[in-house]
Amino acid sequence: xxxxxxxxxxxxxxxxxxxxxxxxxxxxxxxxxxxxxxxxxxxxxxxxxxxxxxxxxxxxxxxxxxxxxxxxxxxxxxxxxxxxxxxxxxxxxxxxxxxxxxxxxxxxxxxxxxxxxxxxxxxxxxxxxxxxxxxxxxxxxxxxxxxxxxxxxxxxxxxxxxxxxxxxxxxxxxxxxxxxxxxxxxxxxxxxxxxxxxxxxxxxxxxxxxxxxxxxxxxxxxxxxxxxxxxxxxxxxxxxxxxxxxxxxxxxxxxxxxxxxxxxxxxxxxxxxxxxxxxxxxxxxxxxxxxxxxxxxxxxxxxxxxxxxxxxxxxxxxxxxxxxxxxxxxxxxxxxxxxxxxxxxxxxxxxxxxxxxxxxxxxxxxxxxxxxxxxxxxxxxxxxxxxxxxxxxxxxxxxxxxxxxxxxxxxxxxxxxxxxxxxxxxxxxxxxxxxxxxxxxxxxx
Numbered sequence: 001x002x003x004x005x006x007x008x009x010x011x012x013x014x015x016x017x018x019x020x021x022x023x024x025x026x027x028x029x030x031x032x033x034x035x036x037x038x039x040x041x042x043x044x045x046x047x048x049x050x051x052x053x054x055x056x057x058x059x060x061x062x063x064x065x066x067x068x069x070x071x072x073x074x075x076x077x078x079x080x081x082x083x084x085x086x087x088x089x090x091x092x093x094x095x096x097x098x099x100x101x102x103x104x105x106x107x108x109x110x111x112x113x114x115x116x117x118x119x120x121x122x123x124x125x126x127x128x129x130x131x132x133x134x135x136x137x138x139x140x141x142x143x144x145x146x147x148x149x150x151x152x153x154x155x156x157x158x159x160x161x162x163x164x165x166x167x168x169x170x171x172x173x174x175x176x177x178x179x180x181x182x183x184x185x186x187x188x189x190x191x192x193x194x195x196x197x198x199x200x201x202x203x204x205x206x207x208x209x210x211x212x213x214x215x216x217x218x219x220x221x222x223x224x225x226x227x228x229x230x231x232x233x234x235x236x237x238x239x240x241x242x243x244x245x246x247x248x249x250x251x252x253x254x255x256x257x258x259x260x261x262x263x264x265x266x267x268x269x270x271x272x273x274x275x276x277x278x279x280x281x282x283x284x285x286x287x288x289x290x291x292x293x294x295x296x297x298x299x300x301x302x303x304x305x306x307x308x309x310x311x312x313x314x315x316x317x318x319x320x321x322x323x324x325x326x327x328x329x330x331x332x333x334x335x336x337x338x339x340x341x342x343x344x345x346x347x348x349x350x351x352x353x354x355x356x357x358x359x360x361x362x363x364x365x366x367x368x369x370x371x372x373x374x375x376x377x378x379x380x381x382x383x384x385x386x387x388x389x390x391x392x393x394x395x396x397x398x399x400x401x402x403x404x405x406x407x408x409x410x411x412x413x414x415x416x417x418x419x420x421x422x423x424x425x426x427x428x429x430x431x432x433x434x435x436x437x438x439x440x441x442x443x444x445x
Contacts, residue, residue, distance in 0.1 A: 205234025375438030
């Protein structure tokens with residue numbers, strides 16, 4: 001049976017697999033083909049869609065992979081719609097504002113589709129159709145390993161050696177996700193795009209993975225706390241990449257308002273007597289200067305205090321230096337770039353240590369309580385910081401739940417859900433209400 005794919009491509013690649021199996025013989029492993037010297041080409045998602053490969057309807061648990069990955073992506077995953085949204089009403093309006101055609105503009109296509117040069121396309125690649133974010137956006141061009149990876153004796157490490165992106169590595173997976181969900185040297189969502197209608201970018205690795213229709217197996221047999229490790233590592237990589245983005249932007253022009261707290265300016269106005277922002281004041285900056293968005297650091301500090309206290313102290317010094325410069329609209333661009341680069345280097349070293357840290361039930365519980373107990377400070381950092389805290393608490397609670405039930409599960413779930421409800425109207429965010437709800441979560445854990 002063939003599901004939702006290009007039949008001709010599937011036949012080609014299944015034939016390659018069958019031929020390779022025949023060559024290897026019924027009892028022995030196939031000799032690995034010579035490692036290609038050139039870069040791989042993109043074959044398109046249809047090359048994965050055969051029912052005997054990744055296009056099955058039901059998951060299979062007796063194999064190393066589920067074998068319905070393509071079907072899950074094609075039917076359930078929102079990444080398939082990434083290209084289509086460019087032509088919806090918001091996309092059309094953005095096109096009018098920016099005087100572009102989003103479906104053809106490389107700045108849009110960089111994260112909403114697969115933009116590749118003609119030389120990178122294999123003969124099976126369908127040039128007539130955009131598939132949104134598909135297999136090779138995340139796993140890399142497959143021509144060098146697609147046929148061999150179906151043969152006997154071939155394993156995941158060989159595919160990685162032949163060019164597959166190692167998405168089992170949490171650091172590399174987070175880097176791949178953040179290349180669009182935060183941006184890199186080739187992709188970015190700046191203030192111009194946001195002003196035209198593009199959503200502001202926010203991300204938390206474990207939370208985003210949890211809401212995806214999962215097409216992979218979690219290695220809980222090898223690491224029962226892999227979801228906590230994912231959250232912790234993702235926080236480190238996110239801060240590192242944010243600092244690299246600040247450095248890039250400061251090297252071109254400044255201020256780039258996408259680096260700042262959107263809702264410091266874009267919030268519902270109230271009478272001065274009712275303004276929590278004015279009541280709080282503007283510590284560390286001149287009143288009226290928009291502040292750096294601290295959401296990628298406020299939760300990470302709690303992770304660091306658990307796994308690397310010396311690193312936490314070093315990083316806090318670097319972050320304070322960047323924050324002071326970014327909050328000063330008269331600061332020198334080169335100084336901002338240097339400070340952000342130095343901070344990114346510290347975050348990178350910490351990320352490497354976090355990957356090897358030990359996580360368990362006690363630490364997971366301490367992390368939840370530590371974040372929740374920091375309710376007032378986090379809430380007063382604004383909506384984006386509160387949002388990051390809610391996602392982290394949710395990820396940690398789910399990880400703890402999967403390793404042992406709590407007696408008051410329904411109450412905890414309801415309390416965490418209430419945190420997200422308080423974030424539904426970002427410009428009207430109420431820090432006092434959010435802090436109270438964080439304290440309620442803390443009391444239940």
